[in-house]
Every structure is written in C-alpha cells, then in structure tokens.
Amino acid sequence: MAYMHIGKDFTPPDVPGKVTGRIKYAEDYTREGMVYARLLTSPIPHARVIDIDASEALAMDGVIGILTADDVYPDGEPQSTSLKILTNEPTLVGEPILALAAVDEKTAETAIAAISVTFERLPFVLDPLDSLQPDGADAYNGGNTFVFRQGFAGEKWTADQVASFRAGNEPTAEPQQTVAYGDLEASFGESSYVYEGTFTNAGYPHHSMEPRSALAYWEDGKLFLHGGSQSLTAFADGLAGIIGVPKEDFVFVNAATGGGFGQRARAGSVPVYGVPAKLSQKINRPVMMRVTREEEFTIGGARQGLTGWIKVGFKPDGVMAACDLWIVSDNGGKGGGADAYSAADCISVLYQADAVRFRGTAIGTNTAHRGAQRGPGQNQIAPIISPILDVAADELGVSRLEIRKINSAMTGDVGGPQRTPFTSAYMPEALEQAAAAFDWEGRQSRRRQTNGSKVVGLGIGQGYHNAGRSGMDGIVMMGADGRLKIHNGVGNLGTYSYASTSRAAAEVLQMPWESCDIITGRTDLHLPITSPQDGSNSIFTNTRTCYGAAQDMLTKMKEIAATDLGGDPADYDISNERVHQIADESVGYSYAEVAQRAMDLGGKFTGSAELPEELAEWTQIAVSRLAGTGFMGIFHDPRHEGNPPGFTVTACEIELDKETGKIDILEMVSIGEAGTIMHPKGMDNQLVGGAVWGIGLSAYERHLYDPQNGLPASTGYWQSKVPTYLDTPLKIETGWVDLPDPENPVGARGIGEPSMGSVSAALTAAITDALDGHIFGASPITADMIINHVAGTTEEAVPLAQNNFRG
Amino acid sequence: MVATSHDVMPDIELYQPADEATALDLADRLGNEGWLLGGGQDTYGWLKDRNKTPSAMIELTQIDAWKGITENSDGSIEIGAVTTLTEIAKNPLVQSRYGLLAKAASIVASPQIRNVGTLGGNLVQDTRCWYYRRGLDCYRAGGNICYADSPEGLNREHALFGASRCVAVSPSDTAPALVALDATMVVSSSSGQREISAQDFFVGPDRDILHMTVLNEGEILTAVRIPNTWANAEFYWEKVADRNVWDFALVNIAAVFKTTGGTIEDSRIACGAVECVPRRLTEVESAIRGQARSESTANSVAEMATADARPLNYNNFKVPLMQNLVKRAIRG
Amino acid sequence: MGEIVRYKRDVWGEEVILGVSWDLLYVVFMAIVILLIAHAIVMAALAKKNLDRPTGEGRRVVRHESIDRAFHWLMAVSILVLIFTGIAPILGLRIAWLNIHWISGLILTFLVIAHIIRATFWQDFKSMMLMPKDFAEPFDSSRKPGKYYFEQKGMHWAVTVVVLAVIVTGVLMLMQINTPFWERTNSMPEDQLGLMFLLHGLSTLALVALAATHIYFALRPEKIFYTRSMVSGWMSEDELAANHDPAKWSPKEAD
Structure with a gap:
C-alpha cells in the first residue's frame, strides 16, 4: 500500500533539541x-x-526543612512490596x-x-534460595513473599530441597504458580533428545542515563512536576494517585526522558517523585x-x-515436543515481576512446543528494587534456550537454522499457556531473511575454525515480546489555521514513538508533515490517556488511537462538507488539505475552512457533545478543557483480538579467545518482524539499541x-x-x-524488547x-x-545465585 | 549514621601553582591536607562522595616543567608526570622507541579519560577495590578489617600475590610497562629530589597498607625517566579487561626482550592487577634466558609465573589467565 | 575519651571503636622519658650519700638458673620485637612487619604458657608472690626482701597482666588474618574487633612504658648487678647481703 507517511523516514521534532542539547530534561528546569x-x-x-534526630541539620544555615515517611504517610506506610515515597522500614x-531541603545542594549534603x-538492624538475605531455607532470613517484615490481596507470607523449603536444587536437580517443593498445557509426559516420551539442567540470570539494573531527578512546585493549588518517564499521561495518571493530588490539579511536565527501559513506564516504579512534591508542599x-x-x-x-x-525434549525431526520450566525469581527488596512466567510464555510462542509446564516461586531479597526491564523474562530465557536448541540440533543432525524454522510461529498459530492466536506472525520469513543477509549457510564452513588461541563461533537466535495493546483514547484538533494538532500522551522515551504513532493521524488526513503539530510534553496541553509505554506496545496501541481520532475528524469533515455543500458524506474525499466532492474537487472546504465551520457548529465537532462513552477519566478532563476551542477528532479504541507479536532474528559470528576469555563479535545481522514498519530509522535504532542491550545481557x-x-x-x-x-x-x-x-x-506492531532477546540468544549460542x-x-x-x-x-564454581553472577 | 547520599563536591581550596617551587612549597605546607590534582580522574569521585576529605587541592597541570616528553643526551627520555596519556600514546619518540609504553598508555580507560588523565595520575592512582572505594573503613582506609578477603568477599578483581590483610591490586596499565622498561621515578619535594626505580616506587600492604607508592607527605612525582637500555627491544603488551574500553585490567602484562637469533638474551616481564604492586616475574626471566622465544619455552615457564599465587574466592581465573598472558608474551 | 579511643564507621555506617589513639604513644613515651629523667636526677642527687655500693667480688651465689635466664631473654627479645614491629608502621617505617609480629607473638605466647606452667609447678612461686606486708618494704629501709624486692615483684606482675592482655587480644586478632594455618574470616563483629584492637593498643602502651622502665632500672648503676645476674646467673654474697634477707632467700652457692 502506498502511504504518504507510513514507512518513511522523518525527523522527529525533538531531535534538533537533543542534538544541540537545547532540549530540557527534568534537572534543566x-x-x-x-x-x-x-x-x-x-x-x-x-x-x-527507630529514631531520627535532625535537630543539628535543621539548625544549620541554609537548611529549609526535611520530609520523613511520617510526613508522607501520617496514617502509616502502606503494607506492600512496592517502593514507597519514603520509608521507615x-x-x-x-x-x-x-529528604532534606536547603538553599543549595552542598548545604543539603552537608x-x-x-x-x-x-x-534496628534486621536479618537480611540476598539469594532467594537462602531465604527458602528453613531458617533463612526473610527480606520483608512479615515474610519473604507477598501474596496479592493477602499480604506478606513466609515460603520455606526443606534444607534438602534447597540443596538438591542447588545441585542441579528439579525442584521438588510446591511452586506458588503452575501453568501448563499439553501432555508433558507423553511429549517427553516422544522425544529423542532431552536436555535438562539448571540456569541463572543475573538481575541487573536499568541504569537509565537520566536519574530520577525531579522539580516540583505548587501554584494556585496545582502541582507542577517536572520529571522523566516513559509514558506521559499513563504515568501522570498513576502519579497523581501516589502523591494524592486530584488528576485535574496535576501537571506533569516531561518533554524528554533519558532512558527508562521498563522502570519509568508506570508511576509505581517512581514514587520518589512524591518527595519533591510533598516537600514543596510542606x-x-x-x-x-x-x-x-x-x-x-x-x-x-x-x-x-x-x-x-x-527440561526440553525434541522429537527426532527437531520439533520441540515439551518444555518443563521451574523458576525461582528474585523479587528484590521492593517490587517484583512476572518475568518467570513470561519466560515460559516466550518458549511456548517462539518454539510452539506441544506441551509446556511452568512452575514458579517468587521470593524477596534485600537487593535493589525489581521490575520490568526490556523483555522481562523473554530476554532472560533467550540466552538460556538458544544454546539448548543448538545442542539438540547437533545431536539430532538437524541444521541450527532448520530447527528454528520447523518450530516457528506462523499466522494461524497460537502461543503461550493461554493458547492465544497471533494477529499475524511471520517468523519463518524473518529467519530466512536473517539467514540470507548473514549468509548463514555460506558461513558454516567457518564454524569452530581456529586461529591460534581464537576460535570462531556462529550463533542464531530469536526474540519475542507481545507487542500491542488497545482500549486507549485519541484526540486530534484543528484550528482555523488548518494545522493538525495531534494530542499524544505516549511519552518521549527516546524511541520517537510519540512521533511515529502521530504519523498515523497525518496519514489518515493526508496531511503534509509540516502542517502537523504534535501536542505533547506536558499534561496541561490536554492529552488523552495512553497505555503505559512498556511491553513494546506503543506503535500498535497508539497508531490505533491516532488513526481512530483522525478518522473521526475525517468523518466529521465530510459530514460538515456534505451538510454545507450538499450531497452525502460518502460523496466526499480529501486531498491537498481539502475536503471535497469526489465528483467535483472544486466543491469543498480547505481544512482551515472546515475547522472554522466546525468551531461555528460546536457540539460534537468541538468535543462539547456526543463524546465516546468509554473515554478514560484522564481523557475526559483533557477533552473538557479542549471542548469548544477547536475542531476535534476524538476516539476510544475498542479492544483487539489476539496477540500481536514482535519478533526478531539475529545471526552473529564471533571469535572467542580461549586464552583470555574475550569475545569479539565480527558480524551481526538483526531482522525485525513487526508488521508494517512505521519509521525505518526508528526501527533501525531499536534493533541496534536492542543489540547493545543483548550483548550486555549475554x-x-x-x-x-x-x-x-x-x-x-x-x-x-x-x-x-x-558494554x-x-x-x-x-x-x-x-x-x-x-x-x-x-x-x-496501518499494519504495525512493536519491536523494542525482542530486538534485545534475539541478540542475546544468538551471542550466547555463538559462545557455546x-x-x-x-x-x-x-x-x-x-x-x-x-x-x-x-x-x-x-x-x-559458585552455587546458583542470582545477585552474584557465577564467576 | 553515615549519609549515603553522595555526589556533591564539598567546599575545598584550589591552588593552581604555575611553577615548580610554588607547587612543592604548597605540597610541603599542606601535607596530607593538600590533594595533588592531575587530570582529576582519581580525585572527584573520592571528594564528591566525601570518602576522602582533604581541605585543599593543588592542581599540577599548569606547571610546564612537569609536562612533555624530552630526549636526554644519553638516549634516555624523560616524561613529565602531568603529561596526558593521550600525548604519550601519540608521541613519535615514545612510539618509535618504547612502543610498549605507547601501547599501555593508549589502552588506559577511555579516550576521554586519557585526554585529561596524566601519566603521574595513572601511576599513583589508588586501588579500585570496590569496598575501599565505597568509603568503608577498611585496612587501607586506616581501619582494622578487610571486607574483600573473607569467605564470602567479592574479590574477583583482587590479588593473587603479596596480600597482607589488604588484597587490593595495582590498577595501573602504565606501571607494569615502566617496570619492564626499568624506568626511574623522579620525586621532588621542597627539600630536594630523589630518584626511585619504578619497581621500588610501588609498595605493598605488608610494608605500607595505607599507600600504594613510597611517596612521602610533601613529595610529588614529577617525571619518569626511561633509560635507553630497552629502547627498540622486542615488546609485548596485553591487557585483559572485562570490556575493551573504560575498564581496569583483570590482568595485564608488559614484557621486553633482547634476543639474538631468536634466543632470549635478557628480558623483563611485569604483570599488573595481580598484586598491590606491578609483579615482576624474575624467576621466569631467569628461566627463559638463553632459551628460544618459542611456544615450548613459553609453555615450560607459564606455571612458574603463578607458583606463589594464593587465589581468593572468586579470582581463581587469574591464575590460568596470567599463565596464558605469560605464554603469549614469550612466544610473541 | 576522644583522645584515647579512635572510632570508625562500621560497614553499615554506625560508629564503632577502631582502636587506641596512637597519639598516646607519644604521650606515654614523653611521660616515661620525663619520669625516668626525673628519677635519674633525683638518684644522681642522692648518689653521694650512697657510695657504699656492694662489690661483685668474692663468693657468688646463684640468682637465676640458666633455664630461667633463657626464658627471660627469649621473652624479652620477643616482646621487644613485638613492640618494634607493632610500632614501626605507626611511626611510618615501611617494613614488612606483620609476619614477624605474629610469629613473635606466638613465640611469646608459648613462652608465657611454658613459664606459667614452670613457675606454678617447678619454680619457687612464692618468691614472686606479692604479699600485703611487702607493701611496707619501700618505706622501711630495715626490711630486706627475699629473692625479689617489692618493685621487682610489682614490675613482674604488672608485666604479667599487660603481657597476658596483649597475648589474649593478639591471639584473637591473629584469627582475623591469613596465616599458613588458616584463612581469615570476618567472623568477629566489628565492634568486638574494635574492642580487641583497643585493648591490644592500650596494653601495648602499658608494655612500652613498663619495658622502658624495666630497661632503665636494669641499666641503673645500683641495679646493674641484677642485670648481670640475668646474664651470667650469679650475684655476689656481698650483693646478696646488702640487698636481701638470707632468712627469706638463701640461694645456693654458684659453681
């Protein structure tokens, strides 16, 4: 399909500011x-x-005041494993x-x-397996695990059970969660090669370049907060609740964000923004x-x-028959996640195993806050499963490319324990494209070739993440100047998705990009609710909303034109920023004119009436403030069906020096399978950025x-x-x-997370x-x-441990 | 209660002497309170985290006499201690005669750090033991405990040799190169100048647990002299670090050989990051004297290099790594 | 207390004892020097009245058996080595002191244990006992002591207490370093470790003072025959008669 914007490179409006340094991050205000x-x-x-004595500090020149957990939570701290604004526990x-406020940072620090x-010092634990010991310390006050709606609980195994797991055996304890499909026993019975072993993934930090700095002030009863986030409206929506300020009185300013990687998608991960907010209030x-x-x-x-x-079983032809996965997850001192489940889901999706069982237990440790990080679970399992596939392929005499092809997900397949159908899936095509671009077959002669202490390794790997949501809202506006204002609440994480998704609206209205303004960066510009920008969903989710809002505007344009100029709306089309009759293009309105007519007419044309009933509260506030100020296209996105996957395939060649343990990646090719590509340059950035992350992971x-x-x-x-x-x-x-x-x-799906997983899978496979x-x-x-x-x-050989990687 | 909030520069006096006498006078007058500032790469972290709290900094980079690379009439060269690592790595004289040092200087940290980091700073920098760098009151910080050398201590990057309560290692890349080249350190103070061989310049925890060098209060490393003894010899330099940029060595090796017809007449070999000082491998040097510079010679002495190693919990890998580097150096 | 005890932050930032303040070393040193100089001056002033010093000529009696002398000198050497190796790094001398220090410490420990056993079962333990009546001895020139006079007994017991304190704390500290016999652990909590260092330091200071005093008196002209007897084993009957009460101590004649 010939698009005006989709699939074409463009310069997102924040790029010049980032290149020149003029764009403002929270600390710059x-x-x-x-x-x-x-x-x-x-x-x-x-x-x-037990006690805080700040009298000496408060008496110092230049010290303004302090904020403690008692100030923040006068009725006591919430009992959960979530991060709190401040804590006494x-x-x-x-x-x-x-927190302490002073006239300058040096004074504050002093x-x-x-x-x-x-x-009061309490027992601590760093490894979940230590905590599972009968006499193991508990990370939290009241246990080592948190049960939803029940509270803290203690989870203990016998010493023998822990020791047996550490020794490499299948855990025999009762898991907290079990999910399964297929006949596991029968599938293993059909297998001619079965791999079984233990594994660990270090749970390393997000390390966003921009830290969680923030500026807050109160004016006219409104809280203004400058911070960084992955999401804009979804984040602000949650943050208002955490701080305890009405949504309508909260302005979140966030023009640019220096990295998030999953931990700035939702406000619950950044309650520390409550510190300047509450301290400023105090x-x-x-x-x-x-x-x-x-x-x-x-x-x-x-x-x-x-x-x-x-434990993974393969049939003689290389088909993955069964996968049995038992994972103990480290929930850290705060937070947690469903990485382990997602790991099992990923194996099911990528390799279409006949039977999969997942068993998991999540335990707290007194280590850093945990939460979703780029491909949470999918990407941890990628470097674990990929070498297993290779060893199976070698054992069964199947090529390493072929074993991945025959187990590939395709359109019409289902994936995951919920057996969810894909909206579409083109993994075989991605594998073939990667193999061709890399010359996988041609390179096989180099496999394990040695040159002195160096040896060549080849690896191919796949990545997956569910990459799309729905149910959000879209707003587009047009004033008498005829410019299209796309209100986008996605958030500027650095992926430019806020701009890429806006292009769907421009596409619908065939609007030259120069005539479009993306309204974003601060919530008092009246932005619709979006899904948090995590899970690689933004492209899918928000092209739907932007597209829908523009469609609404288009429908209204035609309706106004037909009412004013005669005929039926169906008789009208658009081109060159005009809505006009199909039969006679001279009969019509310029966009500026139709916008003016809309404002004259008011009502549903300006957002004052006939709004979609399902609009989120956040969107309703935005719309109420925009109502009557211009021509409005408004849309609430219904739910979609199926799982829109994001797939990637990576192939690489490395040289490993057996004397120094160093690896040198000689060649790497990464191919994305993410539906229609919205923004090729952005796609390239995602694949390359993900590759660096994958190299780091592996x-x-x-x-x-x-x-x-x-x-x-x-x-x-x-x-x-x-790296x-x-x-x-x-x-x-x-x-x-x-x-x-x-x-x-527009046919698009997301790609952010799998781009890392496939690289990790390929690199680990190459090392193996x-x-x-x-x-x-x-x-x-x-x-x-x-x-x-x-x-x-x-x-x-250090026993299985997650926080101190096996050295 | 210790404050764990860091990363703010405290108030500190800054002296920027423009001549040697003033600098030496300041160093003498301020003693331990006067922090010597070169490129600042081993300074600001300490000060901003308030783990070292001198009252003044004496910036040495404005003293021209301590900068630059000059050739002496006897063929030796003298490198001013505040010469940047980039300048050393790119200097034609160093490159042509002492390629070993050029290579070592060119692989320190990252380009940005090499652009401001000085040779003197790289040589006298403090150890990178993370416990010590965290500001803990360990032996090296004047305390009475080592957190790294214990049954569970994280000591993957720590010492194989010469530990005495403290198990930290020398992090410098240029130090082993200068030991191999038999360089001399020129140390100045208001009371005069003394010269110390590179090998004796560094000090282990058995002799001085609080310092990495023999510099006394008021003394400044002002220059390094490299004799022409090993000019244009056969060199081998390699650094193995986790990452290829911005990392300290897991083990590095600097070796110089004089050969005739493939036979080693003389050599000097030093390894970094395995001991608190650059470790000179004198037994290996003796053993290979008169031997061919070959794979078999390399293999025959590799284990000798680590004979006295006492690995800790997590640094066993340094034993085969060091052996491998010795092999690579000898076989060339 | 600030001048006596040094504090540090433990691993979690709480203040704990680090050890003794080594500034005290200079204080102790100066105090001892001043005291001993004062003593020397006083003694010099009194010297004229005391010219009838006993002679070392004539018949000799046994004061110290060779085994006892060996014990004394071995202990003395190990203590001096311990003091030197312990103090050298404080004074800024760059020597590899630790191994010599703990090996000397172990030697001293074994010597002390052996000495305690010998003294308890095979030596004349009572001769060193400090009885209440002994306290009158310094003030009554007519009272002569047995084998050891009051000050000697006092010195012995003071040294005993201090050496036992250094040994006990030293052995506990030894457990915290690597030796050929064991790998170090961080098993001792940091506050206890600090207390060990403090007691070791305080007893070291006391030992320095006692050792200096002991050496001073050993070298004093009027006492030097005791030092000679610790070297050669004998004292003259004249010296015996002048300083000791034969009723309380009757040594056998020397060969």
Whole structure:
C-alpha cells in the first residue's frame, strides 16, 4: 500500500533539541525560589527506623526543612512490596528514608551527614534460595513473599530441597504458580533428545542515563512536576494517585526522558517523585531533587534474577515436543515481576512446543528494587534456550537454522499457556531473511575454525515480546489555521514513538508533515490517556488511537462538507488539505475552512457533545478543557483480538579467545518482524539499541551484592559492565520483514524488547558454539567463566545465585 | 549514621601553582591536607562522595616543567608526570622507541579519560577495590578489617600475590610497562629530589597498607625517566579487561626482550592487577634466558609465573589467565 | 575519651571503636622519658650519700638458673620485637612487619604458657608472690626482701597482666588474618574487633612504658648487678647481703 507517511523516514521534532542539547530534561528546569533536596538513604539492607534526630541539620544555615515517611504517610506506610515515597522500614541498601531541603545542594549534603538515624538492624538475605531455607532470613517484615490481596507470607523449603536444587536437580517443593498445557509426559516420551539442567540470570539494573531527578512546585493549588518517564499521561495518571493530588490539579511536565527501559513506564516504579512534591508542599518552595547514580541504581529498578531448572525434549525431526520450566525469581527488596512466567510464555510462542509446564516461586531479597526491564523474562530465557536448541540440533543432525524454522510461529498459530492466536506472525520469513543477509549457510564452513588461541563461533537466535495493546483514547484538533494538532500522551522515551504513532493521524488526513503539530510534553496541553509505554506496545496501541481520532475528524469533515455543500458524506474525499466532492474537487472546504465551520457548529465537532462513552477519566478532563476551542477528532479504541507479536532474528559470528576469555563479535545481522514498519530509522535504532542491550545481557552486565553485608557492589556503569562502543560490532546490519498486521489500521506492531532477546540468544549460542557446545546455563557469560571453563578450573564454581553472577 | 547520599563536591581550596617551587612549597605546607590534582580522574569521585576529605587541592597541570616528553643526551627520555596519556600514546619518540609504553598508555580507560588523565595520575592512582572505594573503613582506609578477603568477599578483581590483610591490586596499565622498561621515578619535594626505580616506587600492604607508592607527605612525582637500555627491544603488551574500553585490567602484562637469533638474551616481564604492586616475574626471566622465544619455552615457564599465587574466592581465573598472558608474551 | 579511643564507621555506617589513639604513644613515651629523667636526677642527687655500693667480688651465689635466664631473654627479645614491629608502621617505617609480629607473638605466647606452667609447678612461686606486708618494704629501709624486692615483684606482675592482655587480644586478632594455618574470616563483629584492637593498643602502651622502665632500672648503676645476674646467673654474697634477707632467700652457692 502506498502511504504518504507510513514507512518513511522523518525527523522527529525533538531531535534538533537533543542534538544541540537545547532540549530540557527534568534537572534543566529552574523556578524562582527553588531549593534543593537530597535524600538520606538506608545504609543497611534490612532495618527499622527507630529514631531520627535532625535537630543539628535543621539548625544549620541554609537548611529549609526535611520530609520523613511520617510526613508522607501520617496514617502509616502502606503494607506492600512496592517502593514507597519514603520509608521507615527499608528492605534494601539505598532505600530513601528522608529528604532534606536547603538553599543549595552542598548545604543539603552537608546537613544530611549531620542527621542521626537510629536503626534496628534486621536479618537480611540476598539469594532467594537462602531465604527458602528453613531458617533463612526473610527480606520483608512479615515474610519473604507477598501474596496479592493477602499480604506478606513466609515460603520455606526443606534444607534438602534447597540443596538438591542447588545441585542441579528439579525442584521438588510446591511452586506458588503452575501453568501448563499439553501432555508433558507423553511429549517427553516422544522425544529423542532431552536436555535438562539448571540456569541463572543475573538481575541487573536499568541504569537509565537520566536519574530520577525531579522539580516540583505548587501554584494556585496545582502541582507542577517536572520529571522523566516513559509514558506521559499513563504515568501522570498513576502519579497523581501516589502523591494524592486530584488528576485535574496535576501537571506533569516531561518533554524528554533519558532512558527508562521498563522502570519509568508506570508511576509505581517512581514514587520518589512524591518527595519533591510533598516537600514543596510542606516548605512552600519549589524543590529540585537531584538523584545520584547510586540512588538511581538502588531505586531505579533491576531485572528480576532467575534461578531455574529447565527440561526440553525434541522429537527426532527437531520439533520441540515439551518444555518443563521451574523458576525461582528474585523479587528484590521492593517490587517484583512476572518475568518467570513470561519466560515460559516466550518458549511456548517462539518454539510452539506441544506441551509446556511452568512452575514458579517468587521470593524477596534485600537487593535493589525489581521490575520490568526490556523483555522481562523473554530476554532472560533467550540466552538460556538458544544454546539448548543448538545442542539438540547437533545431536539430532538437524541444521541450527532448520530447527528454528520447523518450530516457528506462523499466522494461524497460537502461543503461550493461554493458547492465544497471533494477529499475524511471520517468523519463518524473518529467519530466512536473517539467514540470507548473514549468509548463514555460506558461513558454516567457518564454524569452530581456529586461529591460534581464537576460535570462531556462529550463533542464531530469536526474540519475542507481545507487542500491542488497545482500549486507549485519541484526540486530534484543528484550528482555523488548518494545522493538525495531534494530542499524544505516549511519552518521549527516546524511541520517537510519540512521533511515529502521530504519523498515523497525518496519514489518515493526508496531511503534509509540516502542517502537523504534535501536542505533547506536558499534561496541561490536554492529552488523552495512553497505555503505559512498556511491553513494546506503543506503535500498535497508539497508531490505533491516532488513526481512530483522525478518522473521526475525517468523518466529521465530510459530514460538515456534505451538510454545507450538499450531497452525502460518502460523496466526499480529501486531498491537498481539502475536503471535497469526489465528483467535483472544486466543491469543498480547505481544512482551515472546515475547522472554522466546525468551531461555528460546536457540539460534537468541538468535543462539547456526543463524546465516546468509554473515554478514560484522564481523557475526559483533557477533552473538557479542549471542548469548544477547536475542531476535534476524538476516539476510544475498542479492544483487539489476539496477540500481536514482535519478533526478531539475529545471526552473529564471533571469535572467542580461549586464552583470555574475550569475545569479539565480527558480524551481526538483526531482522525485525513487526508488521508494517512505521519509521525505518526508528526501527533501525531499536534493533541496534536492542543489540547493545543483548550483548550486555549475554556477556557483560552483572549485579553484585556483598554477601556478608548486603552492600551493592555494582552501583555505577563501570562496575555494572555496561558494554562499551568497542565491545559491540562496528556495524550491526538491520532489516525487517515489513508485512502488515491485520489488527492494526496501518499494519504495525512493536519491536523494542525482542530486538534485545534475539541478540542475546544468538551471542550466547555463538559462545557455546565456539566452546564445542558447552552450555553455561547462565547470563552473563563473562571472560573469567570462559577462562575457568577452558582451564578446567572448578574451585570457583559458585552455587546458583542470582545477585552474584557465577564467576 | 553515615549519609549515603553522595555526589556533591564539598567546599575545598584550589591552588593552581604555575611553577615548580610554588607547587612543592604548597605540597610541603599542606601535607596530607593538600590533594595533588592531575587530570582529576582519581580525585572527584573520592571528594564528591566525601570518602576522602582533604581541605585543599593543588592542581599540577599548569606547571610546564612537569609536562612533555624530552630526549636526554644519553638516549634516555624523560616524561613529565602531568603529561596526558593521550600525548604519550601519540608521541613519535615514545612510539618509535618504547612502543610498549605507547601501547599501555593508549589502552588506559577511555579516550576521554586519557585526554585529561596524566601519566603521574595513572601511576599513583589508588586501588579500585570496590569496598575501599565505597568509603568503608577498611585496612587501607586506616581501619582494622578487610571486607574483600573473607569467605564470602567479592574479590574477583583482587590479588593473587603479596596480600597482607589488604588484597587490593595495582590498577595501573602504565606501571607494569615502566617496570619492564626499568624506568626511574623522579620525586621532588621542597627539600630536594630523589630518584626511585619504578619497581621500588610501588609498595605493598605488608610494608605500607595505607599507600600504594613510597611517596612521602610533601613529595610529588614529577617525571619518569626511561633509560635507553630497552629502547627498540622486542615488546609485548596485553591487557585483559572485562570490556575493551573504560575498564581496569583483570590482568595485564608488559614484557621486553633482547634476543639474538631468536634466543632470549635478557628480558623483563611485569604483570599488573595481580598484586598491590606491578609483579615482576624474575624467576621466569631467569628461566627463559638463553632459551628460544618459542611456544615450548613459553609453555615450560607459564606455571612458574603463578607458583606463589594464593587465589581468593572468586579470582581463581587469574591464575590460568596470567599463565596464558605469560605464554603469549614469550612466544610473541 | 576522644583522645584515647579512635572510632570508625562500621560497614553499615554506625560508629564503632577502631582502636587506641596512637597519639598516646607519644604521650606515654614523653611521660616515661620525663619520669625516668626525673628519677635519674633525683638518684644522681642522692648518689653521694650512697657510695657504699656492694662489690661483685668474692663468693657468688646463684640468682637465676640458666633455664630461667633463657626464658627471660627469649621473652624479652620477643616482646621487644613485638613492640618494634607493632610500632614501626605507626611511626611510618615501611617494613614488612606483620609476619614477624605474629610469629613473635606466638613465640611469646608459648613462652608465657611454658613459664606459667614452670613457675606454678617447678619454680619457687612464692618468691614472686606479692604479699600485703611487702607493701611496707619501700618505706622501711630495715626490711630486706627475699629473692625479689617489692618493685621487682610489682614490675613482674604488672608485666604479667599487660603481657597476658596483649597475648589474649593478639591471639584473637591473629584469627582475623591469613596465616599458613588458616584463612581469615570476618567472623568477629566489628565492634568486638574494635574492642580487641583497643585493648591490644592500650596494653601495648602499658608494655612500652613498663619495658622502658624495666630497661632503665636494669641499666641503673645500683641495679646493674641484677642485670648481670640475668646474664651470667650469679650475684655476689656481698650483693646478696646488702640487698636481701638470707632468712627469706638463701640461694645456693654458684659453681
């Protein structure tokens, strides 16, 4: 289909500001009378605050005031594992206890050091398996797990059960959750190759470049908060509730965000924004709270660490017959997630196994806050399952590409324990495209070739994430100038999805991009509700809403034209910013004219009447404020059917030096399968950015805690080992299948998360390949692990542990 | 109660002497209260996190006499201590005669850090033990405990050799290169100048647990002299770090060889990141003297290099890694 | 207390004892030097009245058996080595002191244990006993002591207490470092560890003072025959008669 905007490159409006540095992040704002807040955080992994003596600090020159958990929660703190604004019951080192405001940061920092906090030290635990021991410490006050609607609970195994799991055996304890389909026993019976083993994934932090700094002030009873987030309206909607300010009195300003990766999608992950909001309210001054890198590490979220046992069976032809997965998840000191379930879901979707069983237990530890991180679960399992597939392929004499093809998801298939049909799925096409671009077959002759201490490894891997939602709202406006104003609440995460999705509205109205304005960046510009920008959903979800709102405007244009100029709305079409009769293009209105007519007519044309009944409360507030100010297109998106998947395939060639444990990625090709491509440049960015993340997951990034004292050891970029420019390939070739999805008006689906998973899967497969099929069962696989393996060192074999990766 | 909120520069006096005498006088006068500031890459973190609290900084980078690379009449070269690592890596003289040092300097940290980081700073930088860097009062910080060397301590990056209560290692990339090149450190103070061989410049925890070098209060490392003994010798340099940029070595090796007809006449080999000081492999040097620079010679001495190693919980891998690097250096 | 005890933050930021303030070393050193100089001056002033010093000539009696002398000197050497190796890093000397220190400490420990056993079962334990009546001895020139006079007994018991304190704390500290016999642990809580360091430091200071005093008196002209007897084992009958009460101590004649 020939599109005007879809599938074409463009420059998103925030790019010049980002290139020149003129765009403003939360820390860049100032306000007259602004004071600076610093956080005092817990130095102890698990404690209870007994007393706070701030008298000396408060007496210092320039100190304005402090905010404690008692100020924030006068009726007591909510009992949950969620992060709180401030707490008296810290369950991790670095959890905010109080904030202090002073005339400048230095004074605040000096004053913070003068505050005396008396803690009661409580037992702490860093590894869920330690907590599952009969006498293991509990991470929370009241247990080591949190049961929805029931509260804290204690989950214990016998010492033998823990020891047996650590020794590599299938856990025998009762799981908290079991989900299954198919006949597992029969499917394993049909298998001619069965792999069984344990694995761990380090649950490493998000490390957003922009920390959770925020500026807050109150004016005329309204709270203005400058912060960073992945989502705009969905985030603000939730944050209003956390702070306790009516939605209509809350203005969230967020023009740009320096990274989120899942932990700034929803306000529950960033309650610390409540600190400047509440402190500003208390001291009646604008408050800038700057969050440090270490604080960002602690409260900025980390992926759940997984410790698992996996059993996979393959039929003689390579078809995956069954997968049995048992995972203990690390929920950290705060937060949690469903990564383990998603891991099982991912295997089911990607490999279409006849039978899948997932069993899981999630346990708290006194480590950093946990929550969704780019492909939560799907991407942890990607580097675990991929080498297993390869070993199975070699055992069964099937090619490694072929074993993936025969197990591929296709349109008409279902996936996941819920057996959800795909809206469309083109995995075989993606595999073929990747294999062709990489010359997978041609390269096979290089497989395991050695050059001195170096050996070549080839890997191919797949990534998946459910990539689309629905049920949100869309608003477009037009004034007498005839410009299209697309109100977009998606949030500017750096993916430019706020702009890409807006292009669907421009497409509907055949509007030149120069005549469009994206209205976004602050909620007092009256933006519709969106789904939080996580789960790779934005492209699918918000092209639907933007498209729908523009369609509504188009329908109204035709209606106005037909009423004014005669004929039936069906007799009208649009072109060149005009609505006109199909038969006689001279009969019609320019967009400016029709907008003016709409404003003259009012009522449903300006959002004053006949609104969709299902509009979210947030959208209703926006619409009520926009009503009568211009020509409005308004839309509430009905729910879609099926699972719109985002798929990726990556192939890579590495050279592994057996003497140094170092890997060098020589070549990498990543192919996306995400329906119609909205914005090729954005797609390329997603695939390349995801690749860097995947490389980090497989080979570098780690999460360290000192087992003796519960101190975090990888709070910054250096110790976390985020991959650098020279750890990634010079060029990552990208491409995409570009076949439309029927459940999206422009055929688009998301891609953000799987782009990481396939790279991790391919890279780990390549490492395994270079080491003659040795499966580490771990992410990351670091140089020391490779050296130890090659040298046959066993002394260092650390038992399964998620926070201290196996070295 | 310790405040765990960090990352704000405290009030501090800044001295920017433009000549040697003033700098040495300041160093003498301020003693331990005067923090010597080169490129600042091992300074601001300490100060902003308030884990080191000197009252003043003496910025050395404005003293021209301590900058630059000059050739002496005897063929040796002298490198001013506040010369940047980038300048050293790109200097034609260093590149042509002491390629080992050029290579070592070119792989320190990241380009941005090398652009401001100085040779002196790279040599006298403090250890990177994360417990110590966190500001804990460990032995090295004047306390009475080592958090890294315990049954569960995270010590993957720590020492194989020479530990004495503290198990931290030397993080420098240029130090092993200078030890291999038999360089001399020029140390100045208001009372004069002394020269110390590179090997003796660094000090282990057994002799001084609070310092990484033998610099006394009031002394400044002002230059490094490299004799022409090893100019244009056969060099081998390699650094293995987790990442290829912005990382400290897991193990690095610097080796210089003089060969005749493929036979090793003399050599000097030093490894970094395995001990608190660059570890000179004198036994290996002796063992390979008169041997061919070959795979078999390399294999025959590799284990000798780690004979005294005492691995900790998580750094066993450094033993085979160091052996491999010794092999690679010898076989060339 | 601020000048005596040093504090540090434990791993979670709470203030705990780190050890003794080594500034006290200089205080103790200066105090001892001043006291001893004062003593020397006083003694010098009194010296003229006391010219009838006993002679070392003539018949000799046994004061210390060779085994006892060996014990004394071995303990003395190990204590001096311990003091030197312990103090050197505080004074800023860069020597590899720790291994020498703990090995000397172990030697001292074994010597002390052996000495306690010997003294209890095979030596004349009573000769070192400090009885209430002994306290009158310094004030009554007519009272002569047995084998050891009051000050000697006092020194012995003071050293005993202090050395036992250094040994007990030292052994506990030894458990915290790597030795050929064991790998170190961080099993001792940091506040207890600090207390060990404090007691070890305080007893070290006391030991420094006692050792200095002991050496001073050992070198004093009027006492040097005791030092000689600790080297050669004998004292003269003249020295015996002048300083000791034969009724309380009758040593056998020396060979």
